[in-house]
Amino acid sequence: MKKINVGLLGLGTVGTGVVRIVENHQHDLTSQSGSPIEIVKILVQDKSKARNISVSPDLLTDNPWDVVENPEIDVLVEVMGGIELAKELILAGLERGKHIVTANKDLMALHGPEIMAKAAEKGCDVFYEAAVAGGIPIIRTLTDSFSSDRITKIMGIVNGTTNFILTKMSQEGADYAEVLKEAQALGYAEANPTSDVEGFDAARKMTILSTLGFRTEVALGDVAVKGIFQISKEDIAYGKRLGYEVKLLGIAEREDEHISISVQPTMVKKSHPLASVNGVFNAVYVHGEAVGETMFYGAGAGELPTATSIVADLVAVVRNLNLGIVGRRGFVSYNEKKLKSDEQIASKNFILLHVEDKAGVLAQITQVFAEYGVSLESVLQHPNAVNPFAEIIIITHDANKAAMNQVLEQFEAMDVVQSIKSVYRVEG
Numbered sequence: 141m142k143k144i145n146v147g148l149l150g151l152g153t154v155g156t157g158v159v160r161i162v163e164n165h166q167h168d169l170t171s172q173s174g175s176p177i178e179i180v181k182i183l184v185q186d187k188s189k190a191r192n193i194s195v196s197p198d199l200l201t202d203n204p205w206d207v208v209e210n211p212e213i214d215v216l217v218e219v220m221g222g223i224e225l226a227k228e229l230i231l232a233g234l235e236r237g238k239h240i241v242t243a244n245k246d247l248m249a250l251h252g253p254e255i256m257a258k259a260a261e262k263g264c265d266v267f268y269e270a271a272v273a274g275g276i277p278i279i280r281t282l283t284d285s286f287s288s289d290r291i292t293k294i295m296g297i298v299n300g301t302t303n304f305i306l307t308k309m310s311q312e313g314a315d316y317a318e319v320l321k322e323a324q325a326l327g328y329a330e331a332n333p334t335s336d337v338e339g340f341d342a343a344r345k346m347t348i349l350s351t352l353g354f355r356t357e358v359a360l361g362d363v364a365v366k367g368i369f370q371i372s373k374e375d376i377a378y379g380k381r382l383g384y385e386v387k388l389l390g391i392a393e394r395e396d397e398h399i400s401i402s403v404q405p406t407m408v409k410k411s412h413p414l415a416s417v418n419g420v421f422n423a424v425y426v427h428g429e430a431v432g433e434t435m436f437y438g439a440g441a442g443e444l445p446t447a448t449s450i451v452a453d454l455v456a457v458v459r460n461l462n463l464g465i466v467g468r469r470g471f472v473s474y475n476e477k478k479l480k481s482d483e484q485i486a487s488k489n490f491i492l493l494h495v496e497d498k499a500g501v502l503a504q505i506t507q508v509f510a511e512y513g514v515s516l517e518s519v520l521q522h523p524n525a526v527n528p529f530a531e532i533i534i535i536t537h538d539a540n541k542a543a544m545n546q547v548l549e550q551f552e553a554m555d556v557v558q559s560i561k562s563v564y565r566v567e568g
């Protein structure tokens with residue numbers, strides 16, 4: 141039984157979890173993969189840093205090439221994050237015939253095709269289950285379990301940090317900045333948390349999921365992105381009154397071979413299963429033509445859930461090594477990419493307006509919707525107790541994005557409209 145040597149690039153939140161699982165589950169890992177797995181070198185930035193796991197100082201190095209050029213190492217597990225250095229090390233590892241496991245969605249969303257091409261050229265495995273939704277096995281599900289189906293929609297809460305923040309704001313009325321600090325302390329947030337709160341982390345994950353689900357090479361620039369920082373307590377309170385929770389959703393849809401992908405705060409009807417996904421939990425809803433509706437739920441970030449996916453990938457690599465095969469997750473060929481136009485993207489919408497509180501205003505507002513063919517599901521109006529204006533909350537029926545943009549442009553130009561406070565997509 142040949143021992144498999146692993147070089148670990150990074151010993152932060154996720155790397156620590158990988159060391160723990162490899163140590164604690166050694167017997168099971170060997171019996172499932174056919175080989176003992178040993179971490180023989182670990183790259184860190186600062187060897188003198190205090191760590192919440194004890195590892196032999198001999199294992200640590202701050203020189204990446206000690207790991208990547210080590211001929212004894214069979215597999216590189218990249219959990220250091222960042223793009224340029226991680227990419228350089230992974231490509232250098234592949235060049236030397238090393239198999240790769242990574243949690244790096246930033247890298248896979250931007251450079252996945254180049255990395256997969258190098259892996260194919262060198263006959264190596266590249267697995268990245270942990271890159272999307274932490275502990276949920278969604279990548280395997282899309283590439284393996286649904287290979288027989290035609291997926292039409294992937295919709296999910298794929299960022300744990302923002303879901304943690306929105307849950308605390310909704311349930312406890314907590315302050316945004318305070319909860320973000322808590323998410324950072326718990327190891328959920330990215331090194332630069334703006335990528336969580338501005339929606340880019342979710343956009344990278346949706347790039348990966350839609351590429352795999354629609355078998356189409358989706359680029360990060362194809363994803364329309366909106367983050368959570370503009371969500372107010374008022375929006376959350378109104379949503380609740382009307383039976384909605386505000387969630388940051390990644391939404392990828394396919395219709396007549398055309399696709400659209402977005403990340404945006406969304407009012408989700410409380411009866412929809414995504415509305416009750418709280419805290420750091422993630423969930424991904426997948427609709428396939430044959431299978432119908434499915435949903436996958438679990439911890440989307442954090443040390444051990446994420447490490448579970450990494451070590452499962454490691455087992456897959458080792459199994460393949462022992463069988464003498466490679467099992468890259470990718471495609472022989474991709475479908476042609478056709479993006480939906482704004483006229484083809486339709487959804488229900490929630491709009492909160494502050495308007496002058498006088499006769500005829502509501503009629504003027506509804507007239508604008510009628511002009512652009514947007515039909516309304518409900519309209520609520522009531523005076524604001526503090527300020528001399530009225531609040532109007534409108535829920536539309538399905539309306540296309542182009543028409544909605546024209547409606548909003550009209551509102552911007554109307555004297556009776558003091559401000560367009562918020563606009564959300566509505567699901568459920």
Ligand SMILES: NC(=O)C1=CN([C@@H]2O[C@H](COP(=O)(O)OP(=O)(O)OC[C@H]3O[C@@H](n4cnc5c(N)ncnc54)[C@H](OP(=O)(O)O)[C@@H]3O)[C@@H](O)[C@H]2O)C=CC1
Pocket residue numbers: 149150151152153154155183184185186187189202218219220221222225243244245246270271274327328329330331440441442443446
């Ligand atoms: N945290 C999570 O819940 C999840 C994270 N991920 C992804 O996993 C990856 C790792 O995340 P996480 O563990 O949270 O990150 P951390 O910041 O906690 O850890 C990063 C580790 O990499 C080391 N490192 C970083 N840059 C360098 C460098 N230039 N040279 C040498 N070592 C370096 C750090 O060294 P040192 O310790 O000395 O500072 C640290 O050990 C990221 O790609 C992230 O997006 C994916 C899913 C969930």
Ligand SMILES: N[C@@H](CC=O)C(=O)O
Pocket residue numbers: 271273274298299300301302328329330336341440441442
């Ligand atoms: N920062 C990310 C970590 C996992 O990918 C998140 O909060 O989901």
